[in-house]
Amino acid sequence: MPAIVVLGAQxxxxxxxxxxxxxxxxxxxxxxxxxxxxxxxxxTIVIDGEKYATHLLPSGIxxxxxxSVIANGVVVSPEAxxxxxxxxxxxxxxxxxLKVSAxxxxxxxxxxxxxxxxxxFLGKNQIGTTGRGIGPAYADKINRVGVRIADLFDEKIxxxxxxxxxxxxxxxxxxxxxxxxxxxxxxxxxxxxxxxxLQPMVCDTSLLLNQALDxxxxxxxxxxxxxxxxxxxxxxxxxxxxxxxxxxxxVGAGIGPTRIDRVIGVxxxxxxxxxxxxxxxxxxxxxxxxxxxxxxxIGVSTGRTRRCGWYDAVVARYASRVNGLTExxxxxLDILGSWDRIPVCVAYEIDGQRVEEMPMTQTEFxxxxxxxxxxxxxxxxxxxxxxxxxxxxxxxxxxxxxxxMSGAKIxxxxxxxxxxxxxxxHG
Ligand code: GDP
Ligand code: IMO
Ligand code: MG
Numbered sequence: 001m002p003a004i005v006v007l008g009a010q011x012x013x014x015x016x017x018x019x020x021x022x023x024x025x026x027x028x029x030x031x032x033x034x035x036x037x038x039x040x041x042x043x044t045i046v047i048d049g050e051k052y053a054t055h056l057l058p059s060g061i062x063x064x065x066x067x068s069v070i071a072n073g074v075v076v077s078p079e080a081x082x083x084x085x086x087x088x089x090x091x092x093x094x095x096x097x098l099k100v101s102a103x104x105x106x107x108x109x110x111x112x113x114x115x116x117x118x119x120x121f122l123g124k125n126q127i128g129t130t131g132r133g134i135g136p137a138y139a140d141k142i143n144r145v146g147v148r149i150a151d152l153f154d155e156k157i158x159x160x161x162x163x164x165x166x167x168x169x170x171x172x173x174x175x176x177x178x179x180x181x182x183x184x185x186x187x188x189x190x191x192x193x194x195x196x197x198l199q200p201m202v203c204d205t206s207l208l209l210n211q212a213l214d215x216x217x218x219x220x221x222x223x224x225x226x227x228x229x230x231x232x233x234x235x236x237x238x239x240x241x242x243x244x245x246x247x248x249x250x251v252g253a254g255i256g257p258t259r260i261d262r263v264i265g266v267x268x269x270x271x272x273x274x275x276x277x278x279x280x281x282x283x284x285x286x287x288x289x290x291x292x293x294x295x296x297x298i299g300v301s302t303g304r305t306r307r308c309g310w311y312d313a314v315v316a317r318y319a320s321r322v323n324g325l326t327e328x329x330x331x332x333l334d335i336l337g338s339w340d341r342i343p344v345c346v347a348y349e350i351d352g353q354r355v356e357e358m359p360m361t362q363t364e365f366x367x368x369x370x371x372x373x374x375x376x377x378x379x380x381x382x383x384x385x386x387x388x389x390x391x392x393x394x395x396x397x398x399x400x401x402x403x404x405m406s407g408a409k410i411x412x413x414x415x416x417x418x419x420x421x422x423x424x425x426h427g
Pocket of ligand 2: 040043223
């Protein structure tokens with residue numbers, strides 16, 4: 001199975017880091033690739049009880065022998081890149097080989113400044129971004145005033161590009177937002193300071209990955225963010241500024257769709273969301289607090305409390321459809337071990353009508369209320385289970401029911417954060 005995509009099927013934080021790490025350590029994987037987003041991601045990996053967090057770096061950085069790749073679709077803050085690498089090195093981690101695309105766009109400090117100012121300006125309509133400059137960096141890319149990694153190695157070109165990028169931005173900052181203008185020299189100096197350390201990592205990652213696939217090597221594409229945060233297919237405008245769906249992998253890595261063999265949607269046994277935006281199964285009661293507490297639902301990147309709710313099969317079916325999922329990896333089943341009755345949203349009610357599929361408009365989605373089906377809980381700790389047969393009967397029924405209503409088979413189930421805390425359902 002040479003090309004495998006792992007992506008988020010909900011609103012992020014489904015456990016993509018764990019799923020990637022698991023695949024990278026159970027099968028020989030040659031490359032682990034990030035294709036979209038930036039250091040807005042926060043992926044947790046637990047190895048032998050040690051916890052690691054990656055943001056911009058692919059989780060494969062912890063798998064020696066696999067080459068980690070930051071492909072062209074990613075927006076790269078060199079500052080965040082080296083802070084993260086140095087953090088791992090300081091912990092004595094043997095980091096994998098890392099390659100960075102020459103075509104990836106650069107996040108400079110002014111992108112974060114603009115991100116934060118824009119959010120403040122939006123007031124009650126704010127998106128709740130991570131404040132890392134992701135949206136402004138992608139906006140520059142689409143406006144064709146972005147700076148790419150290759151530009152860091154030519155001071156003259158870099159200066160021209162920063163000059164052009166800041167021209168409009170500075171008008172906006174000073175005249176609309178009442179802020180100080182950003183100085184071109186300071187930005188050029190900041191970015192040039194990373195050039196020497198970055199240069200040996202930079203290459204044509206599309207060529208590298210296509211050659212690897214031609215040679216029959218295995219490439220794992222590690223998703224960041226998630227389907228419902230996709231700028232086209234998510235809950236726009238409460239989304240990120242990239243395409244975390246499966247199609248985005250082809251654009252973000254420079255590989256053709258015919259290359260992809262498996263598309264695994266990582267999905268929690270319940271639902272969480274960070275930031276603003278609609279969330280039909282969100283809980284505002286004791287159950288929500290309990291999911292948040294038992295699940296440790298605190299953001300890895302920003303430390304924000306995640307909003308919590310029950311499993312939403314409409315979202316799952318939608319994710320299965322827009323990504324062409326071949327399977328799901330269901331995480332955090334262990335967190336549901338203390339409920340007598342577990343609700344699952346099987347459809348929505350919108351203006352008095354039962355709706356089985358994701359509604360066409362955002363207005364309808366804002367009006368959607370969940371239609372629940374109830375499952376008996378198992379009231380036990382399943383974190384030690386290692387096979388499907390070891391799971392309590394009611395947990396098996398829950399998993400099988402989710403599989404039937406979600407549009408793809410469930411390949412594996414997470415019963416704890418550790419690599420080994422996994423139950424394979426369909427091997
Ligand atoms: P990602 O952004 O999709 O990689 O997910 P995050 O790392 O932001 O959040 C997922 C959290 O759930 C992390 O703290 C993981 O260690 C943890 N986790 C992943 N799978 C499981 C699981 O099956 N059970 C439990 N209890 N925790 C899990
Ligand atoms: P991982 O990879 C959860 C959310 C932010 C905000 C919106 C836009 O860990 O699953 P941005 O800074 O991207 O412009 O913010 O998207 N968001 C995430 N939520 N997990 C993530 O990544 C996220 N990355 C962005 O909270 O609502
Ligand atoms: Mg996360």
